Amino acid sequence: MRVQLGVAVVDVVMDAVDDDDFVHPIFQRAPGEDGGTDTSRLYRYQAEVAAQACLAMLTRDEIEYVVCEWHEDFAIAFKNGAVELVSVKHRQYHRTLWNVGDLCKDGGLAHLFNSWRACGSADNVRLRLTTNGALNTGKGNAAVLARMCGPDPEVTAGVDAMATTVAQHFLKIRWKQPYPHIPVVPEAKRMADIAIPDGFVTTIKHFLAVLHIDYKKVPSLRFITDHNIQQLLRPAILALELDHVDDEATYRRIVERIEQANRGEGERGQLAEYIATPSRALHNVQMQQRIARRTLYPHTVREEFVYRELTVPTFSPGRLPMIAPGGxxxxxxxxxxxxxxxxxxxxxxxxxxxxxxxxxxxxxxxxxxxxxxxxxxxxxxxxxxxxxxxxxxxxxxxxxxxxxxxxxxxxxxxxxxxxxxxxxxxxxxxxxxxxxxxxxxxxxxxxxxxxxxxxxx
Known part of the structure; x- marks a missing residue:
């Protein structure tokens, strides 16, 4: 099934900014009740992760467009009809390592699972959790879970046990969180006593097969801007053979454009339903307009390029003048x-x-x-x-x-x-x-x- 619409993933961890992040002294004395500053910086981090996909569109023909959400994450739509839903989680360095329970709750796996189920577990929908947080490498812990994910997992032994653990965490989270696509079961004092509905572990295994946990070499809030400019934008400028591009100003414009798309209306639940049946959107003009305001195409990104005010030489130096055709x-x-x-x-x-x-x-x-x-x-x-x-x-x-x-x-x-x-x-x-x-x-x-x-x- 060819999907024409995207849905982004919600549920963001609002950790404080890294203690060693540089902050100009004038801003170190914040006024009272200024918690929104850290929140806005984390939203900025999400926009910069989305910028990685937008910059990739400049040189990767397989990406068709990126859809942004309200203060959340994004979806990548591919020309072959596949859609990747991306959840972004920033975790500061002094926090403990992610364990399986953390990934399911604060890491957003439960939310990703709910969104995937809202899409009808469609074959063309895959999932990605991007986090700068290190994973616990203990036996049966988060790093092992990451290696069990995807269509070609590195680890295949113990998948049933891991899927059971994840199922229990999801069911426990469901007691407090209104995820309609996670079944409700009676509360229990111990994780081992949680009654798992028939077939739910199998569904979790299918979920892990379409999930990728991206945590290796993911830049933190402090370093992501420089990483994106040096590793993504500048190579794209060279590949496109563009001259006189102000890369830093261009990058700021692109991130601001993404943040503008993020300020669209919410209603992510409806978007999740539409991604499974895109033909429905054709009969809902309002939904089409909302999605269009959040959508960025390669040409959208190119339109944000900023060029330095340099006068082009009459003839390029170091070359023999080319004779124009005609005359x-x-x-x-x-x-x-x-x-x-x-x-x-x-x-x-x-x-x-x-x-x-x-x-x-x-x-x-x-x-x-x-x-x-x-x-x-x-x-x-x-x-x-x-x-x-x-x-x-x-x-x-x-x-x-x-x-x-x-x-x-x-x-x-x-x-x-x-x-x-x-x-x-x-x-x-x-x-x-x-x-x-x-x-x-x-x-x-x-x-x-x-x-x-x-x-x-």
Whole structure:
């Protein structure tokens, strides 16, 4: 079944921030009842973990989109129809190691299980718990549980006993937490006395087979920003062959975009039901709109890129100038307008400079085409004005192309343009664009003529 919708996982552990986290002295004296600061920083941590998936979309074609939730976690939708529900738990270093009970309750495994069951235990739904907390490596403890998870577990011995333990923890948690997809059983004083319903251990084993516990080398709140920039964003910038990207500003924009998506409405229970039957959402416009506000695609991430204000060189240093394709029409028009031969050759060079600058330095975002369209209009409008003024300043019937070319040189400057491009260009680039528009037959340096019948000189 192809899933078109995502659901994120809730139930966040609100531990305090690491004691050794750097805090500017001015903020060390917080006003009374300022518990929300630690909470907001942990929500920021969740957004930064989600940013890892969003950055992966830039270089991994198999990821289709990421869906964020209200102050919670996220879901990754893959192009093959699979969906991974991700729960994020930050645990500070001075806390004890996660044991099985901790993972089930505070670590959110019970919540993940409930969400998975809400999706009908669909074959295309898998689960991931991401935590920076170290796992207890004792016999039959949390580290062993992690190695038992997934479709190809490292440890296969003792799975029945572990599934039984997890089942008992879930049933105990259910006494206090309203998880509708965990059965209610009579309370007992001892874990061993909890009555496990028939088939529940088998269901837990299926749950473990679609679960991955990610805890090795997961950065903490203190280090995740630097890790994401160095290990994910910068390699993506290189792979995309983008120039002049301000990586730190770009990363902040991406995380803020995720936090904006996190501020959408909640109702995660309804989303969990829709993921199992995506066709239902087609008949619920309101649900579609809510999901859309939380959804980030690769192009959404690319739109948050911030570029440094550097002027693109007329030609890239260290390379021979590339000759732009075309140019025959431009030469014919300049010659018909009596533009001197050396200026014709220079016009060809500038047209190539524009071509190279645009191909090599544009951002690659969908907005490029709109920016270029607006700039083309301004350049063309300026060319028409230059032609009209050149005609008025030249004797009737005399060639005016040379005068028009000089006016283009005077008037086509970046400061004179109200339109902007995703790259900072100079006046030579603008004139190159003007010459490209002429080669495209958008205007002439003389009366209109059939360029296909004109001999090139």
């Amino acid at each position: 025959v029409n431009l030469r014919k028009k300049l010659v018909r307008g009596h533009v001197p031969d050396d200026e014709v050759a220079h016009a060809e060079s500038l047209r190539s400079a524009w071509y190279v600058a645009w191909v090599e330095h544009r951002s690659g975002l969908p907005g490029d085409s709109y920016d270029l369209a607006n700039m083309r209009l301004e350049v063309l409008d300026t060319a028409f004005d230059c032609r009209a003024d050149a005609q008025s300043e030249t004797a009737e019937g005399s060639p005016y192309g040379a005068r028009m070319n000089r006016l283009l040189r005077q008037r086509l400057t970046p400061d004179a343009m109200s339109a902007t491009l995703p790259i900072k260009i100079n006046s030579k680039h603008l004139r190159g664009l003007a010459y490209q528009l002429c080669d495209d037959c958008d205007y002439f340096f003389s009366d209109v003529f059939d360029v296909s019948e004109e001999e090139a000189s």
